[in-house]
Amino acid sequence: MPDIILDVHEIFTSIQGEGPLMGRPASFLRLSGCVEPLCPWCDTKQAWGPGKTISVEEVASRLIALGNRLCIITGGEPFLQWESGLNLLERLLLTEGIEIQYETSGKVLIPADCRGFKVCSPKYLANIWHYLPENSERADCFKFVAGDELKPVQEFITKHNLDQDRVWIMPMGTGRDEQLTRSPKIWEFCVKHHYNFSPRLHTLFFNNQQGV
Ligand SMILES: Nc1nc2[nH]cc(C(=O)O)c2c(=O)[nH]1
Ligand code: SF4
Numbered sequence: 140m141p142d143i144i145l146d147v148h149e150i151f152t153s154i155q156g157e158g159p160l161m162g163r164p165a166s167f168l169r170l171s172g173c174v175e176p177l178c179p180w181c182d183t184k185q186a187w188g189p190g191k192t193i194s195v196e197e198v199a200s201r202l203i204a205l206g207n208r209l210c211i212i213t214g215g216e217p218f219l220q221w222e223s224g225l226n227l228l229e230r231l232l233l234t235e236g237i238e239i240q241y242e243t244s245g246k247v248l249i250p251a252d253c254r255g256f257k258v259c260s261p262k263y264l265a266n267i268w269h270y271l272p273e274n275s276e277r278a279d280c281f282k283f284v285a286g287d288e289l290k291p292v293q294e295f296i297t298k299h300n301l302d303q304d305r306v307w308i309m310p311m312g313t314g315r316d317e318q319l320t321r322s323p324k325i326w327e328f329c330v331k332h333h334y335n336f337s338p339r340l341h342t343l344f345f346n347n348q349q350g351v
């Protein structure tokens with residue numbers, strides 16, 4: 140039988156820089172491939188195209204070898220590979236007692252049988268949210284990268300009836316300075332609407348380096 144494989148961009152160890160699990164040491168698996176429309180501000184454009192094909196067992200053993208209790212699976216769009224191997228990887232990691240957190244844009248359907256913690260970060264592009272509404276029930280929480288336009292974020296939250304406890308807002312910025320400049324306005328927005336604020340710690344510390 141041929142190996143079940145994943146299309147992998149990178150595997151590394153770091154600290155979750157964003158969202159509800161921010162600050163926790165974690166193994167990161169960044170899968171290759173994303174869904175159109177692609178975001179012009181994307182900080183991981185290298186993960187759009189094909190990466191390295193690696194067997195699921197090999198990916199699992201590399202992640203286990205990093206020794207972290209938590210694994211963040213991101214992309215690209217990780218759920219593109221759910222049926223072709225990610226579901227098997229999830230089973231292998233859970234068997235080892237490793238906790239899993241996914242990062243998804245919500246442009247594809249979050250699999251109903253996925254057992255990890257799902258953080259959805261919807262994308263607003265050319266005045267449209269590129270998002271499948273069914274994911275509002277399937278994601279555990281939502282993370283928005285916000286720039287100057289806060290109205291669309293507020294409209295999204297209202298339209299999909301998201302409880303404030305499920306919402307994290309992060310300042311836009313591929314670099315440290317931009318993030319810091321935008322933070323006070325995002326902070327005020329969070330205080331006003333009772334949302335959670337999240338910085339992007341890896342950008343604050345390492346600017347726009349890859350693999351951190
Ligand atoms: N440290 C760190 N935390 C992250 N949280 C989400 C990330 C992502 O690229 O999805 C990310 C990342 O690339 N690095
Ligand atoms: S959804 Fe995420 S990975 Fe895909 S293009 Fe947008 S920012 Fe980049």
Ligand SMILES: [Mg+2]
Nearest residue numbers: 182183213341
């Ligand atoms: Mg990132």
